[in-house]
Amino acid sequence: xxxxxxxxxxxAAAMLAGAGYAAxxxxxxxxxxxxxxxxxxxAGLVGFASPDxxxxxxxxxxxxxxxxxxxxLSDPAKVKYVPTTGxxxxxALASGEVDVLARNSTxxxxxxxxxxxxxxxxxxxxxxxxxxxxxxGVSSAKELDGATICVQxxxxxxxxxxxxxxxxxxxxxxxxxDSNAEGEQQYMAGACDAYTTDxxxxxxxxAAFASPSDHIILPEIISKEPLGPVVRHGDNNWGDIVRxxxxxxxxxxxxxxxxxxxxxxxxxxxxxxxxxLLGTTGDLGAMIGLDAExxxxxxxxxxxxxxxxxxxxxxxxPIGLARGLNAQWTQGGLMYAMPFR
Amino acid sequence: MSEMxxxxxxxxxxxxxxxAAPPNQQLGALRWLRVNLxxxxxxxxxxxxxxxxxxxxxxxxxxxxxxxxWKADSVQECREIIAARYGEGATGGCFGxxxxxxxxxxxxxxxxxEYWRPLMTLxxxxxxxxxxxxxxxxxxxxxxxxxxxxxxxxxxxxxxxxDWAVLLMWALIGTALLLGEYAPQRLLIFTLFYPVVGxxxxxxGSLWFPxxxxxxxxxxYLATRLVPPxxxxxxxxxxxxxxLIWWLFLAGPVAGLLGDLAPARLRVIDSNEFGGFLLAMVxxxxxxxxxxxxxxxxxxxxxxxxxxxxxxxxxxxxxxxGVPLITLLFVASLLLNYFLPPGTNxxxxxxxxxxVTIFAAAYMAEVIRGGLAALPRGQFEAADALGLxxxxxxxxxxxxxxxxxxxxxxxxxxxxxxxxxxxxGLIGLFDPLKGISDFVRSNFAWKGIYWEPFIFVxxxxxxxxxxxxxxSMYLERRLSREHR
Numbered sequence: 001x002x003x004x005x006x007x008x009x010x011x012a013a014a015m016l017a018g019a020g021y022a023a024x025x026x027x028x029x030x031x032x033x034x035x036x037x038x039x040x041x042x043a044g045l046v047g048f049a050s051p052d053x054x055x056x057x058x059x060x061x062x063x064x065x066x067x068x069x070x071x072x073l074s075d076p077a078k079v080k081y082v083p084t085t086g087x088x089x090x091x092a093l094a095s096g097e098v099d100v101l102a103r104n105s106t107x108x109x110x111x112x113x114x115x116x117x118x119x120x121x122x123x124x125x126x127x128x129x130x131x132x133x134x135x136x137g138v139s140s141a142k143e144l145d146g147a148t149i150c151v152q153x154x155x156x157x158x159x160x161x162x163x164x165x166x167x168x169x170x171x172x173x174x175x176x177x178d179s180n181a182e183g184e185q186q187y188m189a190g191a192c193d194a195y196t197t198d199x200x201x202x203x204x205x206x207a208a209f210a211s212p213s214d215h216i217i218l219p220e221i222i223s224k225e226p227l228g229p230v231v232r233h234g235d236n237n238w239g240d241i242v243r244x245x246x247x248x249x250x251x252x253x254x255x256x257x258x259x260x261x262x263x264x265x266x267x268x269x270x271x272x273x274x275x276x277l278l279g280t281t282g283d284l285g286a287m288i289g290l291d292a293e294x295x296x297x298x299x300x301x302x303x304x305x306x307x308x309x310x311x312x313x314x315x316x317x318p319i320g321l322a323r324g325l326n327a328q329w330t331q332g333g334l335m336y337a338m339p340f341r
Numbered sequence: 342m343s344e345m346x347x348x349x350x351x352x353x354x355x356x357x358x359x360x361a362a363p364p365n366q367q368l369g370a371l372r373w374l375r376v377n378l379x380x381x382x383x384x385x386x387x388x389x390x391x392x393x394x395x396x397x398x399x400x401x402x403x404x405x406x407x408x409x410x411w412k413a414d415s416v417q418e419c420r421e422i423i424a425a426r427y428g429e430g431a432t433g434g435c436f437g438x439x440x441x442x443x444x445x446x447x448x449x450x451x452x453x454x455e456y457w458r459p460l461m462t463l464x465x466x467x468x469x470x471x472x473x474x475x476x477x478x479x480x481x482x483x484x485x486x487x488x489x490x491x492x493x494x495x496x497x498x499x500x501x502x503x504d505w506a507v508l509l510m511w512a513l514i515g516t517a518l519l520l521g522e523y524a525p526q527r528l529l530i531f532t533l534f535y536p537v538v539g540x541x542x543x544x545x546g547s548l549w550f551p552x553x554x555x556x557x558x559x560x561x562y563l564a565t566r567l568v569p570p571x572x573x574x575x576x577x578x579x580x581x582x583x584x585l586i587w588w589l590f591l592a593g594p595v596a597g598l599l600g601d602l603a604p605a606r607l608r609v610i611d612s613n614e615f616g617g618f619l620l621a622m623v624x625x626x627x628x629x630x631x632x633x634x635x636x637x638x639x640x641x642x643x644x645x646x647x648x649x650x651x652x653x654x655x656x657x658x659x660x661x662x663g664v665p666l667i668t669l670l671f672v673a674s675l676l677l678n679y680f681l682p683p684g685t686n687x688x689x690x691x692x693x694x695x696x697v698t699i700f701a702a703a704y705m706a707e708v709i710r711g712g713l714a715a716l717p718r719g720q721f722e723a724a725d726a727l728g729l730x731x732x733x734x735x736x737x738x739x740x741x742x743x744x745x746x747x748x749x750x751x752x753x754x755x756x757x758x759x760x761x762x763x764x765x766g767l768i769g770l771f772d773p774l775k776g777i778s779d780f781v782r783s784n785f786a787w788k789g790i791y792w793e794p795f796i797f798v799x800x801x802x803x804x805x806x807x808x809x810x811x812x813s814m815y816l817e818r819r820l821s822r823e824h825r
Contacts, residue, residue: 043769043776044783051780053441055450055614082613083780085769088674092769095678179775181782185791208788210420318785 027099027231027238028072028289036078039065040098043083045180046204047313047321048104057081060312061102064123064229064246067298068100071245071290076301086155090115093230100242101230104198106156116233120242123228123305125325125334127221128160129199131206134214136193141220145170150183150192152176160223161196180205194218198225204319240288248295251277251337252304254328259303266296277340284340295340305335408433411440415786438790439797442781444500446798449616449771455545455608457497457506459619462542464493464510466626468517469535472528474812477819482521490514536630543615543623545607549596560587612690616771618801623690625759628697632758633751635698636705637744641735643710654706661703666761669696674768693765701758708754712747713739745820752813756806773798 031037041061042049049059066076084092084103093101094116104126105111107119130149132138141164151158153176165172175192177183184205187195195202199221206212229246231239252258255274257265266278275281278299279292286292302308306328313321327333362368366375378388408427413419419435427433439446448459467489475482493514497507520527537551561584565576600606615623642654661669673692681687716739724734744751766775778794781787 042783043771044780046783046785046788050783050785051450052784053445054453055445080611080613083769083771083776085767087671087767088769091675091678095675097678179779181779181791184789204785204788208416208785210789 025096025235027235028241031072031099035073036080037065037069037073037100038080038082038098039068040084040089040092040101040103041065041081042103043085045104045201046208047200047317047319049081049102051081058312060124060308061104061229063302063308063312064102064249065100066301067249068229068242068245070301071248071294071298072241074297076297090117090230093117093232096232099231099238103230104227105230107226107228108156111230117230118233118239120229120231120239121246122226122334123246124200124226126198126200126225126227127325128157128196128223128225129202129221130194130196130218131187131202131215132194132218134216138194138218139216141218141222142168142170144172144194146172147193148173148175148191150175150177150186150195152180152183152197153178156223156225157197164222184208200313200319200321203321204313207318207320237289241290244288245295245298247337247340248277248298249305249308250328250335251340252295252299253306253335254330254337257299257304258307259300262296262300273340282341405432405434409436410434411436413437414441416789417786434793434796435790436793436797438781438787438793442777442787443797445781446617446773446777446794447500448619449777450614451610451616451619452608452614455610456500457502458542458545458607458610460493460497460500460502461506461510462539463496463622464490464513465535465538465542467493468513468528469532471517472521472525473532476525479522479525482525483518486514486518486521490517541607543610543619544612545609547596547600548605548607549599550592553592553596553599554588557584557587557592560584612688613770615690617773617777620690620765620770621759621762621773624694624697624762624765627694628701628758628762629755631694631698632701632705632754635702636709637740639702639706640709640713643706644713657699658703658706661699662707666697666700666764667767669700670764670768672696689768689770693768693770697758697762700761701754704754704757705751708747708750709743711750712743712745715746716742745817748813748817748820752809756809759806759809760802773801 039062041057041059044050045059045061047059048061049057051057062081065079065081069079070076082092082098084098084101089101089103089105090111092098100120102123104124105119106126107122111117112119130141130144132144138144144165149161149172151161151174158174161172161174175186177186180197180201183195183197186192188209195205197205199217202217206215206217209215229242231242251273252262255271255277257274257277262278265274266280269275269278269280272281276284278296279285279294283292285294288294303311309321309323309326310316313319315322323331323333325334327335329336365371379385408423408431410419410422410433413422413435414437416435416438419433419437423431423433444453444456448456451459468486471482471485471489475485490510494507494510497510517528534555537548537555540551541548561580564583565580568576568579639654639658642650643658645651645654670693673696674689677687677692720738720742721734724738729737763772763774766772766779769776771777771780774795778790778798781794782790
């Protein structure tokens with residue numbers, strides 16, 4: 001019995017393995033055929049991806065998924081969110097389990113090339129920082145020589161930390177933690193002098209403390225963490241759709257197109273760029289296999305980039321992140337959408 | 342010696358002394374304390390040390406627990422309430438998170454309107470397993486059925502399921518109690534069909550698909566019977582082939598056809614909407630149910646004289662036992678995707694169940710092999726002497742004894758496996774311990790919550806595992822009595 005089952009399973013596995021890798025899919029066709037976008041997201045990150053008590057997802061990364069779904073399927077609700085962990089995210093994308101990964105993933109050389117992924121743009125410029133208790137009396141990361149530091153294992157955070165302390169000829173004692181929640185516990189319990197993670201995460205963590213003013217985030221940002229949506233390498237049309245959906249959101253903010261005035265601008269805007277963006281003139285949508293109003297729908301889904309930022313992580317929210325590097329290029333930031341023409 | 346004779350003894354007492362009360366030190370609580378806690382200086386020191394530790398724990402955790410807040414909608418609100426009630430700087434548990442999110446800890450993202458389905462599945466699970474677990478004693482069976490039924494109804498009340506579902510559950514429990522009294526064998530028939538009903542309730546869709554899958558076993562059995570007796574050796578392969586053909590090519594269309602004729606559909610629930618204890622129970626229960634038979638087969642195969650079967654069993658068991666469960670789960674969630682053709686949707690929960698099952702089965706096989714090894718050789722020889730064939734000997738003589746010996750090990754494996762289901766959090770499923778807590782904390786209102794979910798989830802795990810352990814002790818007692 002055992003043997004026949006075993007042989008059968010082996011044969012089945014071999015057969016399936018032969019069939020694997022057969023088709024490098026046309027993701028757009030898959031998505032429209034399924035009438036649902038499958039979006040790989042973080043299983044829970046304050047402000048970026050978080051399900052509420054009724055299971056509805058909200059957040060900064062979620063907004064990207066919704067915009068893509070609105071552009072492609074005309075309905076921002078037609079998204080299936082697949083929560084991924086740090087270990088499973090890229091495999092889930094590469095194996096076709098998700099269509100796009102909007103999971104605060106850092107754009108790095110090896111991920112772009114070696115993992116055969118394509119980063120479709122950047123929706124948040126992050127960087128690694130330090131948080132220390134005010135009582136420690138430290139005002140710069142340069143003064144952290146010999147400190148014990150809570151750091152999440154298996155992330156680029158760990159490597160950045162080692163690089164930074166090496167470069168500055170300082171020593172430190174790492175306290176390895178597994179998750180952000182555990183890090184907060186260790187930090188609050190005094191197991192480490194400083195806590196390091198992405199600055200956005202630090203801000204959210206600090207804001208949730210009982211007395212935020214007892215903790216300061218040091219001014220040094222020790223790494224570049226450009227975060228953005230990721231697609232599979234090789235399906236360039238799908239990559240274009242994701243990239244230009246993101247640019248549409250950013251460009252909309254630049255040209256003052258908001259979810260409130262979008263209908264009005266679509267009919268009477270004088271700006272030719274806005275006309276092309278909203279599909280009033282020209283036929284940009286057809287060039288990526290969509291209809292003329294794709295960008296209009298994407299912007300209407302959750303507002304332009306600035307609106308999304310303000311709603312999910314901006315200064316009005318408890319997380320209270322400043323725009324900083326994520327301001328428009330006209331405001332001294334790095335958000336710069338390529339021209340729509 | 343001669344002094345002992347009656348005539349040489351001066352005085353013989355002819356009435357009994359009335360029994361005197363034992364000395365105070367040998368009485369009641371005092372005696373108990375002396376014997377159990379303070380017998381000798383070493384034990385006295387240990388007792389005092391233990392009391393000190395208990396006091397330390399109590400002193401540390403009681404204030405936190407006693408300051409617990411249940412009615413709050415965020416951590417910030419909890420902190421305000423605690424500060425207002427107990428003064429600045431007081432700490433306390435914020436169990437408001439459980440009040441707001443308990444349903445996600447129990448059901449994950451399962452749609453709220455459909456909560457009656459998992460609860461009904463749970464109630465039916467009790468009805469399905471009680472006659473198996475308590476087959477001998479009708480009094481205990483009645484009692485267990487009633488209690489588990491009440492638990493189900495209570496949960497249904499808490500989850501606010503529709504009235505008709507509660508009424509249906511009442512009716513089902515009543516029927517089960519009646520059947521349990523008068524025709525327990527009928528309940529066993531329901532147990533056979535339970536997997537189909539359970540799968541249909543949980544995932545929804547057409548009832549005919551799981552039914553047709555089950556029918557595959559019937560088809561296989563029919564095929565074995567159709568083989569003429571003189572080719573008896575072909576019966577088993579023919580049966581397997583027929584069942585496979587049925588499953589691969591016929592089951593789907595037939596089910597579709599029947600579904601058109603007599604639609605029996607429930608709303609389809611996707612596997613990624615499962616979470617919390619629902620997920621743990623689905624994986625745990627199916628793993629437990631399938632790993633035991635698989636483990637028995639593996640254990641027998643490992644002791645088999647047939648070379649190939651023996652070698653396969655050894656390789657399988659040693660390979661699976663040599664690999665951490667996490668690795669198997671990663672294989673299930675990541676590696677399999679590369680092998681399967683793109684676009685194949687091989688259900689993630691099914692993949693995990695398969696991996697967990699083979700993992701538990703490998704351990705189970707070794708536990709049962711231990712039981713088999715403990716049987717005296719004479720038992721096997723006696724079976725042979727009676728002229729029983731291999732399967733008869735195993736079924737009637739060897740396994741009942743071997744399994745009885747292995748009960749503690751088997752239940753230990755079950756408990757370990759059930760707790761291991763929380764590992765699925767690492768592959769992005771929402772296990773109750775980490776997965777659900779992580780996303781609950783990702784909401785700013787509950788960011789900073791840490792111990793409260795652990796306590797809540799831990800308590801539920803404890804209740805379930807403790808029940809399993811008590812059942813194992815009951816079973817041991819019962820079986821040992823029969824052999825006295």
